[in-house]
Amino acid sequence: MAKSITQEFVKGLWAEIPPFRLVLGLCPVLAVTKTVENGIGxxxxxxxxxxxxxxxxxxxxxxxxxxxxxxxxxxxxxxxxTVVELLMQAFTYPLFLKLGIFIPLIVVNCIVLGRAEAFAFKNPVIPSTADGLGIGVGFTLSLAAIGLVREIIGTGALFGVSLFGADYQPFAFMVEAPGAFICLGLMLCIMNLVGNK
Amino acid sequence: MRDLINMVLVLTILSAFSGGILASVKQNTSEKIEFQQLKFEKAPAIKEILAGCSNDPMIDRFKLKDGEKEISFFVGKFDGRVKAIAFETYGKGFEGNIGLMVGVDIETRSLIGVGVTTHSETPGVGSKAKTDPKFAAQFKDLPVAEGFKVKPDGGVIDALSGATITSRGVCLAATDAVNIYNRLENKLKEKLKAYSK
Incomplete structure (x- = not known):
């Protein structure tokens, strides 16, 4: 059954949103989402x-x-x-310094290889573009969402701007690696609760 | 047989194509990347070392060959005279190379200051080489005659507590800087004449 291009795009945003539904590409999901900015980048x-x-x-x-x-x-x-890595070095150097090794590691990100194998190799160019865009946007949103929770709770700030004033004691656990697992698990749980109704 | 040739052909063409793209992107971004590295990694250290200079060392810079390696030198003018020069050297630390910006006063032949630029030392322990100003300040005014060593090795530099290897790495880099300066002193002075107008 052929799906429309919109459907190919939209499925990446909810039905097949990478870290939550497919549970793929967890390495960058857990490692770089200390802040929203890193996640989006x-x-x-x-x-x-x-x-x-x-x-x-x-x-x-x-x-x-x-x-x-x-x-x-x-x-x-x-x-x-490698093209992305060079471009980031040339134009967004501070972000490149923060993401560091995780940019080259996109090569082995199973989402990218997974979409090439499962979708692009079997479908024409336009649906494949829509699929890539949808999954990509879904991935970005997921990273931003996890980053949002971790940054707000873990540092009490958003985009480096303090939210709760000086009295807030940052829950630094959330910006450590275990915090990432717990945050991801809880968000997965919420998504399943909402999705199963 | 046809299958085999086909496979070899496709992989060869694909690799050649990819190599071509990468080469052109690399060529077009290399200047920008170098500028970004200067701006975000080296500039802070240089500004600190050449504090109070009347020119912009980021603009007044030149390259010289030391054997195979090409080193960038940054010129510092004080009271209208070319008085100091800064350049970066590397020493082996606890984890990988430590980059050290070294400033040399060419009139008194002594160090005017050092500053760590890049490193991957343990955060909170070895990383103090960069963040603790007292450590770097020990190098100030030492003559560029011989190498530097930490106290346990018979030198004059107080090692950072818990980070002897990092401290040794910084000493290695500073020693290397002294050697480079002594090797290139005549060539440097020749070059510097152009800046002392």
Whole structure:
């Protein structure tokens, strides 16, 4: 059954939103979401890679031999990741310093490879673009949401601006790694509660 | 057989294509990236070391070759005279290289200050090399005649408590700086004439 382009886009926002529904790509989800800003930056970088790799994989899907498709996907993805890394160094250097190693690690992010294999390799260019955009935006929103909770509770600030005044004792646990797991788990739980009704 | 050739062909073309893209992006961003690194990593340390200079060391800079390596030198003018020069060296720390910006007074042949630029030392322990001004201040006014050592190794530098290896790394970098300065002193003075108008 062919879905419309809008449907391909929208499914990435709720039905298949990456960290919560597919529970994929958890490495950056847990590691970089200390602040909203980091989360959005990471999400946008991943979105760019996702869209570009989806388009290219979809365009080349009749040329790429099935036996070596994974190797081809990785070359395509790695190229775009390196492009993003260079662009971030050139234009948003402070953000690049904060995200550091997690930018090159987009190469092995299973969302990107997963979408290339499960969707772009079997579908035409336009639905693949919509799919990449939808999943990418969903990923960015998820990272921003986790970052929002962690930053507000963990540091008592948002975008570096203090919210509760000097009396607030930051719950620093939330910006540590275990806090990320607990935050992700609770949000998953809420989403399931809402989604199952 | 046809299959095999096809696979080799596709991978070769894809890799060549990807290499081409990366080379062009790298070439177009390398200048910008260098500028960003200057601005966000080196500039703060340089400003501190050459505090009170009458020119902008970010503009008055030049490169010299030391053997195979090319080093950027930043010129500091005081009272209209070229008096100091700053450049970056590296020493092996506890985890990876420590970048150290070293300022040398070319008239008295002594250090005017050092400042850590990049490092990956343990936060709160080794990272004090960058954040604790008392540690860096020990290098001030020491002559550029011989190397530097921490006290346990028979030198004059007080090591940071709990971070002897980091302190040693900083001493190594400073020693390297002295060696470089001594090697290149004549060439440097030649170059500096151009700035002392």
């Amino acid at each position: 990471m999400g946008l970088a991943t979105t760019f890679v996702l869209i570009c790799s989806n388009i290219l994989v979809s365009m080349l899907r009749s040329i790429i031999p099935t036996k070596i498709r994974i190797a081809c996907f990785i070359i395509i993805i790695a190229t775009f990741v």
